[in-house]
Structures are given as C-alpha cells and as structure tokens.
Amino acid sequence: MTGRRDFLKLTGAAGAGLVLGLRLEAKPRPGETAKAAFKPNAFLALRPDGTVRITVPKTEMGQGVRTALPLALAEEMDLDWSKVEVVNAQPGPDFKSMQTGGSTSVSSTWTPLRKAGAAAREMLKAAAAAQWKVGLDQCRTERGFVHGPGGQKLGYGALAEAAAKLPLPKDPPLKKASEYRLLGKRTPRFDGPAIVTGKAIFGLDVRRPGQRFAAVLRCEVPGGQPKTWDEAKARAVKGVKAVVKVPTGLAVVADSTWAAFKGRDVLAATTTWDEGLAKDFSSAALEAKSRAALTGPADEARKAGDAEKALAAAARVIEAEYSFPYQAHATVEPMNATVHLSPEGAELWTGTQSPNRAQGAAAAALGLKPEQVKLNVALIGGGFGRRLGTDFSTEAAEVAKAAGGGPIQVVWDREDDFRHDLHHAATLHRLRAGLNAQGGLAAWAHRIAGPSILRSWMGGQKSPSQASAEANGAFDIPYAIPAITVDYAEVEAPTPLGWWRGIEVVPNVFARECFLDEVAHASGKDPLQFRLDLLGNQGVVKFGRDEADIPRLKKVLQAAAAKAGWGRKLPAGHGLGLACHAYDGRTYAAQVAEVSVLKGKLKIHRITCAVDCGFAVNPAGLEAQVEGGIAFGLSALFTQITWDKGRTVQTGYLDFPPVRQGDMPEIETVIIASSEAPSGMGEPPVPLPIPAVLNAIFAATGKRIRTLPLTGASLA
Amino acid sequence: MAPIQLTVNGRVRTVDADGDTPLLWILRDTLGLTGTKFGCGQGVCGSCTVHLDGKAVKSCQTSLKEAAGHTVVTVEGLSKDGSHPVQKAWIAEDVAQCGYCQPGFIMSAAALLKRKPHPTDSDIDEAFADHVCRCGTYPRVRKAVKRAAGGVK
Ligand code: FES
Ligand code: FES
Numbered sequence: 104m105t106g107r108r109d110f111l112k113l114t115g116a117a118g119a120g121l122v123l124g125l126r127l128e129a130k131p132r133p134g135e136t137a138k139a140a141f142k143p144n145a146f147l148a149l150r151p152d153g154t155v156r157i158t159v160p161k162t163e164m165g166q167g168v169r170t171a172l173p174l175a176l177a178e179e180m181d182l183d184w185s186k187v188e189v190v191n192a193q194p195g196p197d198f199k200s201m202q203t204g205g206s207t208s209v210s211s212t213w214t215p216l217r218k219a220g221a222a223a224r225e226m227l228k229a230a231a232a233a234q235w236k237v238g239l240d241q242c243r244t245e246r247g248f249v250h251g252p253g254g255q256k257l258g259y260g261a262l263a264e265a266a267a268k269l270p271l272p273k274d275p276p277l278k279k280a281s282e283y284r285l286l287g288k289r290t291p292r293f294d295g296p297a298i299v300t301g302k303a304i305f306g307l308d309v310r311r312p313g314q315r316f317a318a319v320l321r322c323e324v325p326g327g328q329p330k331t332w333d334e335a336k337a338r339a340v341k342g343v344k345a346v347v348k349v350p351t352g353l354a355v356v357a358d359s360t361w362a363a364f365k366g367r368d369v370l371a372a373t374t375t376w377d378e379g380l381a382k383d384f385s386s387a388a389l390e391a392k393s394r395a396a397l398t399g400p401a402d403e404a405r406k407a408g409d410a411e412k413a414l415a416a417a418a419r420v421i422e423a424e425y426s427f428p429y430q431a432h433a434t435v436e437p438m439n440a441t442v443h444l445s446p447e448g449a450e451l452w453t454g455t456q457s458p459n460r461a462q463g464a465a466a467a468a469l470g471l472k473p474e475q476v477k478l479n480v481a482l483i484g485g486g487f488g489r490r491l492g493t494d495f496s497t498e499a500a501e502v503a504k505a506a507g508g509g510p511i512q513v514v515w516d517r518e519d520d521f522r523h524d525l526h527h528a529a530t531l532h533r534l535r536a537g538l539n540a541q542g543g544l545a546a547w548a549h550r551i552a553g554p555s556i557l558r559s560w561m562g563g564q565k566s567p568s569q570a571s572a573e574a575n576g577a578f579d580i581p582y583a584i585p586a587i588t589v590d591y592a593e594v595e596a597p598t599p600l601g602w603w604r605g606i607e608v609v610p611n612v613f614a615r616e617c618f619l620d621e622v623a624h625a626s627g628k629d630p631l632q633f634r635l636d637l638l639g640n641q642g643v644v645k646f647g648r649d650e651a652d653i654p655r656l657k658k659v660l661q662a663a664a665a666k667a668g669w670g671r672k673l674p675a676g677h678g679l680g681l682a683c684h685a686y687d688g689r690t691y692a693a694q695v696a697e698v699s700v701l702k703g704k705l706k707i708h709r710i711t712c713a714v715d716c717g718f719a720v721n722p723a724g725l726e727a728q729v730e731g732g733i734a735f736g737l738s739a740l741f742t743q744i745t746w747d748k749g750r751t752v753q754t755g756y757l758d759f760p761p762v763r764q765g766d767m768p769e770i771e772t773v774i775i776a777s778s779e780a781p782s783g784m785g786e787p788p789v790p791l792p793i794p795a796v797l798n799a800i801f802a803a804t805g806k807r808i809r810t811l812p813l814t815g816a817s818l819a
Numbered sequence: 820m821a822p823i824q825l826t827v828n829g830r831v832r833t834v835d836a837d838g839d840t841p842l843l844w845i846l847r848d849t850l851g852l853t854g855t856k857f858g859c860g861q862g863v864c865g866s867c868t869v870h871l872d873g874k875a876v877k878s879c880q881t882s883l884k885e886a887a888g889h890t891v892v893t894v895e896g897l898s899k900d901g902s903h904p905v906q907k908a909w910i911a912e913d914v915a916q917c918g919y920c921q922p923g924f925i926m927s928a929a930a931l932l933k934r935k936p937h938p939t940d941s942d943i944d945e946a947f948a949d950h951v952c953r954c955g956t957y958p959r960v961r962k963a964v965k966r967a968a969g970g971v972k
Contacts, residue, residue: 165917165954291913298918299906301854301894305919308853316848341837359836360857361844435858435866435953436919484856484919485953517859723913727959731916734955756863756951765944767957 144219145197146176153247153260155182160192160212162203162456163294164486165731166785167724170293172212174721178285179220179278180227182259183247189293191480194459194473203456204491204602209720209781210689221275223266230265231257280718280778289723294482306454306481309441313509315344317502318363320370321352323522324749325598326379329353333373340366347505351494354502360514381597382749386429389529389554389746392594396552397424397533401590404574405646408586410537413546417537421625423618425532426810427610428743431751431759432527432603436484437520440499443510448475449500450510454483456490464493465500487604487735492525494599518754525601526744526751528554530573532614537586542626544637546586549577549615554596556607569593571647576608576790577615579646581656581685582637598746604735605789608686613811616682616794621807630681630798631664651685655715655775659683660693662713662773667695676701677708680798686787691715691775694733694788696768696795700803703819707737707768710792714772717779725784729772732788738762740793740813823887827852828896838884843867845883846893854894854922858951865950868923869893875930877949894922897929904970905929905963912963916954924950928964932971938964 148156157173169189177187192198228242231249234257235242241252247259280287297303322328334346337355342362347354355370357363414420440453448471455461455478462478469476483490499513515523530553537546557572558565570591571578578589603609623633638660641653660683664670669679676699683693692715697708712729719725738761745752753759797808800818808817822835827850834845841860846852846869858866860879867878870892871885897903901910905928915921924947931938931946938946943964952960 163917165915167916289913291910292915294918295910295913295915296901298915298921299894299909299925300898300901301852301922303918304853305856307857308847310851310853359840359844359848361840361848364860433953434919435864435951436856436917437858482919483917485917487953514857517861517864727913727916727956730958731955734957735953738953755861756859757861761951761953762955762957763951764947764957764960765941767955770958 144222146216146219147223149223149259149263151260151263153258154186154188156188156190158190158192160198160201161208162191162454162458162480162483162486164203164454164456164483164490166208166728167292167721168203168208170290171209171720171724172216173293174285174290175213175216176220178283179217180224181244181246184285186247193480194462194478199459201458202491203486204488205783207783210783213781217277218275221277222272225272225275226266226269227259227262229269230262234265286720287718287722290721291723303482305436305484306441306452307436307439307484307514309452309481309512311441311443311510314441315356315358315509315511316360316363317354317356317506317511317513318367318516319349319352319354319498319502319513320367320374321519321523322376322378324378324381325523326381328377328379330375330377332370334370336373337366337370340369345506346370347502349498349501349505351498351501354505354513356502356506356511363514364516378749384597384746384749386529386745386747389594389596390531393529393531393552396592396594397531397550399592401550401592402570403588403590404570405578405587405589410546410548410586410588413586414535414537414548417545418540419538420535421538421622422533422535423621423809425534425614425617427530427613428745428811429529430527430603430739430742431521431524431744431753432485432487432489433521433756433759433761434485434487434489437515437517438489438495439512439514440496441510441512442499442503444469444503444507448477449503450477450479451496451500452479452481453496453499454481454486454490455493455496456483456486456488457493461493461496464497468497468500469504488602488606489525492601494525521744521754521759522751525599527603528556528596528600530610532610534614534618536618536622538622538626542628544582544584544622544626547580547584549580549589550592551577551590551611552592553594554600555593556600556602558593559600573607574611575606576611576684579649579651579685579688580615581644581651581653582619582634583639583641584637604732605786608684608786609736609739609790609793612682612684612790613793616684617797617809620680620794620798620801631660631669634660634683649688651688655691656683656685658775659691659713659715662775663693663695663711666713666771666773667697667711669695674699676803678799678801678803680795680800680802682791682794682798684787684790689782690784690787692787692791694791694795696792696799698796698799698803700800700818703815705800705813705818707766707796709769709771710795711771712773712788712791713775714784714787715775715777716784716787717777717781719774720781722774725774726772728784729788730770732786733770733792734762734767736789736792737766737796740796740811743812823883825886825888826890828892834883836883838882838887840883841879842869842881842883842886842891843878846878852893852895856919856922858920863949863951864920865923865927865947866920868926870926870930873930873933875927894925897925903929904967905932908963908967911966912959914956914959914963916956920950920952921956924952924960928960928967929971931964932967936971937968
C-alpha cells in the first residue's frame with residue numbers, strides 16, 4: 104500500500120514523447136465535495152448513485168477511443184456499462200502530456216486504465232469487507248456491485264464514501280483475458296446515439312452566449328502577408344462587426360458565419376499581397392530537384408551488408424522510379440476554434456489531437472500562462488494528423504486578442520482547409536534490386552527523396568532521427584535480403600508540412616511493395632510465395648529503433664491470401680494483388696485486392712485484410728478502423744495536391760476526390776486471435792490498399808503503375 | 820427586407836436575414852440547430868443535407884428565400900428520440916466513426932428509403948454520390964440502409 108499521493112509514470116510505446124501521468128489521489132478535487140464522489144484517480148469518478156464518469160485522455164476522432172479506453176477501465180472495475188458516462192480530459196496537472204497520434208491510444212493507456220479500474224475495484228471490495236466484517240477474499244464484484252459470502256450485496260455508489268477513505272492498493276491484480284465480460288466483445292460506439300440524433304458537439308458546433316464568428320483572409324500562398332486593403336467595404340457588409348489584422352492575415356468578425364464569409368470576399372477584392380518566400384513554389388520544380396537527389400548524397404536509414412557491391416556483382420539488376428504526390432488531410436469538419444477572453448484568462452474550445460500544445464501555444468499568443476487557458480477538447484470531425492497542429496487554435500486566440508469582446512469562433516472554409524493544410528509531402532523513390540544467377544534477391548537499395556515532414560514539425564531543425572522518420576516503412580523492410588541500403592535525401596520545400604494517417608509509411612510501403620512485386624515477376628515467382636520465402640525462418644528481426652516479429656507477419660500474409668483465395672482462377676480482366684507490413688513493428692497486416700480492368704475502366708471489387716494487433720479490445724471498433732483505413736488508403740490512389748505559383752491547385756473535394764460510396768470495395772477482415780498486449784489499428788491498414796491494388800492491376804493487365812495518382816490515362 | 824417564415828422540425832420560425840443566405844447558416848447560426856454540418860459549402864460533401872418538403876437537399880446550396888414557406892426537417896427533427904428506422908439501423912450497424920458526416924448520410928438515407936423502400940446497391944451508390952465520409956464508413960452505411968429497408972413510412 105502506498106500513501107495518498109502516488110505518481111505512476113508510463114511512457115507510451117510510441118517513443119514520441121508521450122508520457123502519461125496517472126495520478127492516484129484519493130482526495131476530492133475542485134468541484135466535487137468529499138462526500139459526493141469517490142475519485143481514486145484522474146480517470147474515474149464514482150457518484151453515490153452508482154453512475155461513473157470516466158475521463159478519456161485521448162481525443163476521439165472516429166477511431167473509437169471514447170469506447171475502447173473506458174471499456175478497459177470498466178472491465179477491471181466490473182462496472183455496469185450502461186451507467187458509464189465518458190468525458191474528455193482537459194490538459195492540466197492530471198493530464199500533462201496528452202497527444203493522440205501514431206496509433207498509440209490503446210497501447211499507451213491499456214495498462215494504466217486497467218490498473219486504475221482494478222485499484223478502484225479492490226478499494227470497493229475492501230470497503231464492503233470492512234462493513235460486513237468478512238475477509239477481502241470472500242468478496243467478489245459484478246456489474247457495479249460487491250457480493251459477500253452470505254449473499255450480501257452492496258452497490259458501488261453506496262460504498263463510494265467508505266472506499267474513498269481507504270489507501271490505494273499498490274499493485275492491484277488484473278483479470279485474466281478469460282475473465283473478461285466487456286473486453287474482446289463487440290461494443291458499439293459510445294457516442295453513436297448522440298451522433299445519429301445530431302446532438303454530438305464538434306468544435307464547429309460550439310455555441311456560447313454572445314458568440315461571434317470570424318473568417319480569416321489569408322494569402323493564397325502560405326506565409327504571404329497582406330500589403331494594402333480597404334476595410335470600409337467589408338465593414339459595410341450586413342452583420343460584419345470588425346476587421347482586424349492578425350499574424351496569419353485579416354480577420355473579419357461578424358454576427359454569423361455567413362456574414363463573416365461575405366465580408367471576407369468583399370475584403371479580398373480590395374487586398375494586395377506580399378506573397379512571401381513560397382511564391383514561386385511549384386510541383387514541377389520540386390520534382391526536378393527530387394529527381395536530382397535520387398542520385399546525390401543521402402542520410403542512411405538502414406544498412407545491412409554492402410548493397411552497392413552486391414548490385415555490381417548481381418547477375419541481373421532491376422531498377423524503377425516511383426512517385427507519390429503531396430496529399431491533404433481533407434477532414435470533413437474544416438479547421439476551427441472558439442476562444443473566449445475574460446479578465447482571468449481565456450477559454451478555448453477546439454478539436455485538437457495535441458491539447459497541451461494547443462493550450463501552451465494559445466497561452467503564448469495571449470501572453471498568459473498555460474494554466475490560465477482552459478482548453479475544452481471537442482469531438483473531432485476527422486483528424487488524420489491534421490489536428491496535431493496548433494496553427495488553427497493559435498490563430499483563433501490571435502483573432503480574439505485583436506477583436507476583444509466576447510467569444511469568437513474562427514471558421515475555415517473548404518478552400519482555406521486545402522490551401523493552408525499542413526500537407527503531407529511528395530516523395531520520389533529510386534529502387535534497385537540485384538538478383539543472383541539463381542534468381543534469388545541478393546541486394547536491395549531504396550533511395551527516398553523529398554521534403555522532410557519531421558524538419559517542418561521541428562520548426563526547421565534537423566532531427567537526428569530524420570532519415571529513419573522519412574524512411575519509415577522502407578528501412579524496416581522485413582524481408583531477409585543479404586545486402587540492404589535504405590537512405591533519404593532531403594529536398595527543401597517552403598510550405599509547412601504535417602503527417603497524415605499512415606505517415607511516411609504510406610508512400611514508402613507503396614514503393615517497396617510494388618517494386619517487390621516487380622522483382623517477384625522478374626524472377627518468375629508467385630508474389631505470395633516470393634514474400635513467404637523472403638520472410639523465411641526469421642524470428643524477431645531488429646532494424647535500428649524497431650523490431651518486428653516475422654512469424655506474426657507471415658501468419659497475416661497467409662491468412663489474407665487464404666481468405667481471398669490466392670491462386671484461384673479469375674474471370675478475364677480480373678487480377679489479385681497483395682501487400683504486407685509490420686507497422687512500427689507492432690501491428691501486422693496484409694491485404695489482398697481483387698480488381699478488374701475492363702475497357703480501361705478500373706473496378707476494385709474486394710479487399711481482404713488480415714490483422715494481428717495483439718488482443719482485440721473491441722472487435723467492432725477494430726473492423727471499423729480496417730474499413731476506414733482502407734478507404735483512406737484507396738483515396739490516395741486518386742488524390743493529390745499540386746503546387747503552382749506557390750498555391751495549391753486543388754481547393755475542394757471535386758479536384759481532390761476521396762473515394763465515395765460507389766467506389767468502395769467490399770471489405771473482409773480477418774482478426775488473428777492474440778493474447779499479446781494490444782497495439783494500434785488507426786494507421787496500419789492505410790498503406791496497404793495502394794500497393795495491393797496496383798499489384799492487382801498488374802496481374803490483370805500487365806501494366807505497372809509507378810506514379811500516383813492513378814488516372815484514366817495510366818490504365819489506357 | 821421583410822422577415823422570412825419557414826417551418827423547421829414542425830415549428831414555424833420567423834427569420835430576419837437576407838434571402839440569399841444559405842439555409843445551412845440559418846439553421847446553424849440563427850436557429851442553433853448544429854446537427855446539420857458544414858463540410859464544403861460547395862455542394863459536394865453532403866454534410867449539410869436536410870429535407871425540404873420531404874426531399875433531400877443540400878442546405879449550403881439552398882437559399883433562405885427558396886426555403887421560405889416550406890417545410891424543413893433536420894437530423895434533430897427526424898424523430899423525437901432517435902427512433903427513426905434509419906437512426907436505429909445506424910446504431911445497430913455501428914456506422915459512425917468520427918460522426919461528422921453522418922447526419923448528412925442519415926438524412927439522405929431517410930429520403931431514399933421513403934422514395935424507394937427497397938433500394939438496390941446502385942440506388943444506394945447514387946443516393947450518396949454527393950456525400951464524402953473521410954473516415955470511410957461506406958460499408959456500414961450500405962448495411963444500415965439495407966437493414967432499414969422497408970421500415971420508412
Ligand atoms: S456543406 Fe453542403 S454539400 Fe458540403
Ligand atoms: S464518420 Fe468521419 S467523416 Fe464520416
């Protein structure tokens with residue numbers, strides 16, 4: 104047993120600086136009277152009526168954390184799920200480093216949340232045992248009740264006050280998986296009922312008394328600044344209250360969103376710009392620079408053996424160039440934030456994946472201390488990494504500061520969202536493979552050239568892990584090849600960048616798995632057998648910062664192939680293609696795509712996905728992540744952002760077309776049963792549909808597509 | 820300009836705003852009905868879908884003037900308690916991911932099933948051709964529409 108205060112620090116598996124402080128404290132906290140609630144830790148409050156509030160330290164953005172994380176705690180505490188209420192954590196002393204990304208939400212909170220639940224359960228049992236004067240081991244818990252040896256029964260609510268006075272157990276026992284009632288079962292999304300009735304409140308739905316709305320007129324070229332403008336006309340628009348200068352442009356403040364948009368249009372017509380450093384940026388120029396970098400110096404991300412020597416000695420060398428464009432996150436809810444300044448500080452409502460950083464950045468903009476900014480994490484209408492950025496929430500703080508007065512919601516429109524995204528950068532890939540006289544793969548060289556997302560994220564600094572970050576998915580190629588070189592050549596680009604769902608693994612695995620398919624065909628082998636042979640009898644393989652359990656990868660590959668009927672006879676014009684990857688060495692996935700190309704028209708019929716992400720906390724949620732991840736990956740077959748004169752050419756869903764209802768193939772998911780600790784599922788399905796489909800197109804048509812996006816012309 | 824009257828979720832509302840204001844912003848900013856979402860304002864994402872006299876329309880492309888004197892139903896007005904067959908099917912199939920696009924899909928699904936109680940796959944594709952779900956809920960949208968088939972009166 105420990106004292107009243109105990110800090111248990113757990114570092115997230117991401118290594119992305121995610122430290123979750125689980126604060127175990129039996130004292131009531133502000134806003135709760137000592138009698139009202141039992142709050143053994145920051146995640147949990149039990150009320151005398153038996154209802155339970157669980158605080159989720161991760162941002163819900165569709166990945167199901169407001170269901171999966173509370174389930175872990177509820178399971179150990181033996182809660183009645185229907186009495187659980189879920190709230191989002193606010194950054195502050197209890198939650199010092201909240202960040203949602205890297206598919207780490209479940210893995211990083213799995214143990215602390217279960218321990219929190221188990222500790223509470225043991226305390227409630229102890230409180231009941233003391234009251235009944237029986238041994239602790241004679242008591243058991245079930246669905247919100249403690250049961251005693253003589254048929255006694257007390258609800259958790261009735262025990263809350265007594266339990267709150269007990270010391271915290273230091274190492275409460277955790278259940279065995281065979282004892283689970285909630286975990287591993289299909290549980291529908293907690294927020295479902297609020298969503299289908301329109302009651303779920305996203306950032307853009309925040310409404311405060313006296314709220315005004317603002318739209319910011321920004322230079323079409325990121326980083327550009329207004330030179331001259333005429334406010335008078337904009338102010339004359341009905342409903343417009345003010346025009347103020349902010350660091351990102353000119354904000355039009357109005358009494359409705361529409362008036363703000365209208366005022367901004369009028370203002371735009373009177374504004375001249377200094378377009379700044381990015382004004383000549385173009386995709387064509389960047390591509391030329393990247394192509395030159397495919398053969399120049401580079402930073403090493405993986406080296407095994409001497410690939411150059413092995414290539415020189417190879418009986419046959421195959422070489423190809425792959426190209427992946429810039430991408431936008433294109434969340435359906437555009438960026439937005441609402442800020443209310445008061446004499447004491449500020450209150451901020453926004454959908455953010457980085458609550459602490461958003462709080463700190465807004466505070467800095469306002470000249471406040473972080474604790475003076477109360478940040479409310481709203482539901483997110485799509486994150487995909489975009490809302491790791493603090494640009495939109497900081498901008499809203501600037502608007503509130505410049506405009507003064509009551510609450511202001513800054514709303515981005517669709518074009519703002521495309522032009523001022525933190526885009527995922529384009530890359531070119533040069534791949535070379537050396538085959539020996541027997542057709543065996545003896546050497547592999549993968550050069551990646553393009554702008555560094557990590558550098559942009561680090562404020563322009565080069566991180567020591569830059570090469571491995573930009574080569575993620577390439578340096579951890581899981582195949583046993585005697586000589587491997589993977590390196591990264593940085594190419595400068597002037598606009599801000601950010602990760603998207605699947606990070607650099609998406610372009611890198613696209614190039615790797617397509618090229619491997621080329622090599623398999625060149626050596627006359629079946630692509631499945633070729634991969635299985637290359638995975639061979641390896642066990643756990645280490646590559647620098649990561650390692651992968653190769654037998655788990657083999658198993659998903661075989662499972663997906665079996666389910667999809669790999670090798671079966673197909674109708675004319677149809678083809679099967681596959682791809683696999685051990686994502687960050689933690690989640691194993693393989694996909695098989697079935698496509699047809701008839702008269703130049705592509706149809707993606709079905710994608711079969713096998714996954715091993717350890718124990719499946721909520722299979723319903725996991726399958727949703729597979730379906731959603733595949734949709735996100737498939738969209739990247741068709742979408743791109745291109746730059747011309749410093750501006751994105753694309754400004755909406757028509758010229759950046761994500762898959763829609765009629766494009767979506769049938770999805771079959773095979774979950775490999777596992778008792779390993781759960782790992783992430785948000786991103787691992789994303790990279791695979793691209794190479795699986797392109798490899799299937801090759802199987803169907805003999806056409807090898809190496810440049811994305813896929814156009815009608817590339818299939819003709 | 821004279822105030823404009825329309826019926827929203829069974830209530831007659833009088834709105835004092837320019838007739839060219841998109842219905843979307845009247846619902847969200849004037850009437851506080853934030854269940855109808857803003858996704859693009861360009862008529863191509865479907866997030867803003869509502870019923871105008873029983874037909875699915877994009878409220879970002881429908882002006883207040885066009886709605887004047889007509890009957891509008893938003894997701895908040897589809898049922899009192901989430902008991903519309905489409906809402907029930909949506910829960911049963913656990914469709915929503917982030918949920919942002921979902922009111923739009925639900926409103927289009929309800930209008931489709933009223934028009935065509937037993938839609939084919941291609942009817943479903945067509946009904947959602949103007950909708951974007953970046954989270955990729957499409958497979959479950961299809962299942963939910965089929966589950967609700969025949970149940971919408
Ligand atoms: S907001 Fe109306 S269609 Fe997108
Ligand atoms: S559920 Fe997130 S956009 Fe559709």
